[in-house]
Amino acid sequence: MTVPSRISIVTPGVADLGRATSSCEALGQRRRPEPPRQPARGELRGATCAIGCDCDDDVLAVLAAAEAAGAVVSEPAERSPFFDGLDGCFLDPDAHAREVAHDPDLHGPPR
Helix, strand or coil, X not given: CCCCCCEEEEEECCCCHHHHHHHHHHCCCCCCCCCCCCCCCCCXXXXXXXXXXXXXXXXXXXHHHHHHCCCEEEEEXXXXXXXXXXXXXXXXXXXXXXXXXXXCCCCCCCC
């Protein structure tokens, strides 16, 4: 599989999710109707760039390709608590986290 060369989502790590949500809403940014939740897996520091995939199968394929290329899968793919798609992470050779996600609201079926 050729890994998509697009960064679709940048997720900033925040210390206080409620404060961050209020700040974004004050700037006019929209959020989903359900209340925000703290991530159940891992601890995000700094920011994570995400490779946006067109379907759940692509998330699995990208994580497998990254691992085959020497990356460490730090969070295996599982259903995201934030959207109805798969989400996982790998660490590149410099230990930067790379998220791999399929958010059907952002990416539709393959073209």
